[in-house]
Amino acid sequence: MNLSDDFILELTQCQQRLYGYIFRRMANRDQAMEVLQQTNLVLCRKADDFELGTNFNAWASTVAHYQIMAYRKSMARERLVFTDDVFHVIDDREDDADQRTEHMRLLRHCYGKLSKANQAFMNLRYKDGLSVRQMAAEVGKQAGAVRVKLHRLRLSLKNCVRFKLKEQEA
Secondary structure: OOOOHHHHHHHHHOHHHHHHHHHHHHOOHHHHHHHHHHHHHHHHHOHHHOOOOOOHHHHHHHHHHHHHHHHHHHOOOOOOOOOHHHHHHHHHHHHHHHHHHHHHHHHHHHHHHOOHHHHHHHHHHHOOOOOHHHHHHHHOOOHHHHHHHHHHHHHHHHHHHHHHHHHHHO
């Protein structure tokens, strides 16, 4: 087993996230640590199967999922074991959180592409919390014009995020 530096770096960087993934499903720190160690062993054994440039976290989470299932099977006599339905609910919520995190990252990227003037305009509404009327007074425009500009900027950001998501899928 000859592990590359890139693999070791990926494995090291995902430990906290992987532990959190496992812990949410185990509800016991000792069991979660045990499953994490087993998962790390499997990941190291299968290091040659991993292709650099692909999503290491997703791959490691899949391996962890199977290790959790194996652990649960071995602990089937225990009283407090989550059912598969509970795991599905947890997985769905985690997927939603991952998706929101990615959308926020892309939104920040798209926001950074706006002109400084448009960023300042958006900040009046979303950072400073001004109402449309307050913004209109601040920038010396009619409230209707402010609404239209906000709508166009939000639509621009929405389209930018959608485009970036499609780029990632391709």
